[in-house]
Amino acid sequence: MKNYFLTLLVLLYTVFSFAQKIKIDKGEIKLDEKTVGYIEGKKPNFTIYSLDKSYVITAETKNVPNEPSLTLPWIEIKSKETGKSNELDFKSRKFSAFNYDRSIIYELLDLNYFTADGLNKEEIEKFLSSESTGISSKRLGVQNVKDQANKIADTYQLSIDDAGTIYSIKAQNPDPNDKRIGYIKVTSPATNGELQYEVVDLDNYRIATWYAKAGMTSGYDKFLNQELITFDKKVFKAAFDNHGNPIGYKMSKDNTPMNIVRVLVGNGYTLQHQGKMAVAEIRTEQIKIQNEKVATERSNSANIYEQNGYVINEKKGEKKSGPITAEFESIKAESSSGMADMTAYGKTVTLKYTNEKGSEKTENFKSKNGTRFCLDSGECYLGLKTIGNTLAAAGSLNSLSFDFSSFYKILYEDNGYMVLVDPVLSSDFIIKIPTQEKGLYTNKSSDDKLKKNAIEYLKCNSFVFENYDFKALEGLIKVLKDYKNNCNK
Numbered sequence: 001m002k003n004y005f006l007t008l009l010v011l012l013y014t015v016f017s018f019a020q021k022i023k024i025d026k027g028e029i030k031l032d033e034k035t036v037g038y039i040e041g042k043k044p045n046f047t048i049y050s051l052d053k054s055y056v057i058t059a060e061t062k063n064v065p066n067e068p069s070l071t072l073p074w075i076e077i078k079s080k081e082t083g084k085s086n087e088l089d090f091k092s093r094k095f096s097a098f099n100y101d102r103s104i105i106y107e108l109l110d111l112n113y114f115t116a117d118g119l120n121k122e123e124i125e126k127f128l129s130s131e132s133t134g135i136s137s138k139r140l141g142v143q144n145v146k147d148q149a150n151k152i153a154d155t156y157q158l159s160i161d162d163a164g165t166i167y168s169i170k171a172q173n174p175d176p177n178d179k180r181i182g183y184i185k186v187t188s189p190a191t192n193g194e195l196q197y198e199v200v201d202l203d204n205y206r207i208a209t210w211y212a213k214a215g216m217t218s219g220y221d222k223f224l225n226q227e228l229i230t231f232d233k234k235v236f237k238a239a240f241d242n243h244g245n246p247i248g249y250k251m252s253k254d255n256t257p258m259n260i261v262r263v264l265v266g267n268g269y270t271l272q273h274q275g276k277m278a279v280a281e282i283r284t285e286q287i288k289i290q291n292e293k294v295a296t297e298r299s300n301s302a303n304i305y306e307q308n309g310y311v312i313n314e315k316k317g318e319k320k321s322g323p324i325t326a327e328f329e330s331i332k333a334e335s336s337s338g339m340a341d342m343t344a345y346g347k348t349v350t351l352k353y354t355n356e357k358g359s360e361k362t363e364n365f366k367s368k369n370g371t372r373f374c375l376d377s378g379e380c381y382l383g384l385k386t387i388g389n390t391l392a393a394a395g396s397l398n399s400l401s402f403d404f405s406s407f408y409k410i411l412y413e414d415n416g417y418m419v420l421v422d423p424v425l426s427s428d429f430i431i432k433i434p435t436q437e438k439g440l441y442t443n444k445s446s447d448d449k450l451k452k453n454a455i456e457y458l459k460c461n462s463f464v465f466e467n468y469d470f471k472a473l474e475g476l477i478k479v480l481k482d483y484k485n486n487c488n489k
Contacts, residue, residue, distance in 0.1 A: 036118040056080040084128040087135040149266025182271035205275020293333035302423040309375035322353035346406040368405040388441035417480040442470040460487035
């Protein structure tokens with residue numbers, strides 16, 4: 001019951017607050033016929049007093065020159081006591097262009113800066129001491145941008161004929177007498193039943209679309225009202241004005257398209273061949289971004305690109321030097337689908353070299369031929385067939401290559417005893433001994449399967465599998481050293 005009465009009191013207070021009426025009679029501020037303060041002055045400067053005149057503020061209405069006639073001003077409130085000031089927008093529905101003094105009091109009332117007891121000193125001083133609302137800076141800044149755009153548009157001496165052709169003295173066409181820079185057409189009604197204009201350049205690229213009301217377009221999530229949106233998704237205000245056609249309709253007399261074109265030109269949209277140039281610029285930027293993505297992915301990959309080194313064909317014993325390229329993984333930025341045939345990677349190394357006649361040559365070497373290559377940095381790789389890697393075997397079968405080989409990075413080598421690793425997967429180790437043509441993967445199988453594979457691969461009765469760590473580099477080096485000392489007799 002207590003909560004019920006409390007709710008009722010709040011509702012009654014709310015209704016009472018909105019029902020309060022302000023009247024100003026000979027400088028007296030009356031709230032529901034009760035005098036609660038005083039106001040003096042005239043637009044734009046007013047002085048407001050508390051009932052006992054112990055607290056005084058000034059209220060100055062401000063606006064921006066050349067703003068549309070229906071744009072409301074804002075209010076600068078200042079304390080006579082502290083000299084502090086801040087700004088308010090007119091938001092009250094009680095605003096009247098004929099009674100600025102009463103409109104200001106209604107605004108203060110809505111914000112609780114004015115109450116049934118008059119000026120609310122505590123709340124006003126708190127507002128004046130808070131961070132500036134920045135209304136004047138924003139409004140003046142916007143207007144300065146508009147003024148600058150208008151000055152630029154003036155220099156183009158724009159005109160529009162009845163066919164919607166846009167002319168300017170700054171037109172740069174092969175024929176110096178051709179002053180066309182673009183076209184504007186009206187679509188009425190548009191898909192939403194409202195007025196709409198489109199501006200295109202000389203190549204018929206659409207530069208902007210203007211909507212009278214509730215316009216919607218892809219890539220922009222707000223309604224467009226007396227606004228135009230450009231091909232690069234910038235939005236500008238352009239006022240509707242039908243004063244130019246009192247009788248009949250002529251595009252040349254329509255003020256709205258001229259407003260649209262002036263706003264466009266003033267903001268740097270100079271038409272002519274702008275669409276084609278923009279498309280070329282966008283494409284250039286896209287290529288730049290794409291190249292940067294490729295370069296980043298390449299630098300972060302295990303792939304080798306144009307690094308100096310040498311290649312040895314183990315079967316032929318030939319050694320050739322020059323820039324080396326070897327790809328072990330795909331670069332998504334280079335693939336339109338982001339997918340690639342992973343079975344093709346790690347099987348080829350490309351060498352650029354200069355032959356005896358001084359001609360530049362390019363030669364590919366395959367991992368299945370046991371090719372070895374080394375970089376000037378000291379890293380070496382060996383083309384090797386492997387066992388114990390069912391995934392690689394399955395991939396080769398799926399690709400119909402039946403090539404179970406790949407290039408692996410050599411981590412340890414001693415007279416044909418090697419520990420190698422998959423360049424892409426740093427934990428995928430392979431061991432190789434001189435008596436075996438293939439290498440053995442050590443971490444692609446279960447322990448039981450690996451034990452069986454290792455015993456079959458090493459063929460040493462004294463070798464005890466459980467005494468070694470087949471999952472770590474140091475453990476595998478120990479395997480090879482002990483095998484060499486104890487089994488290779």
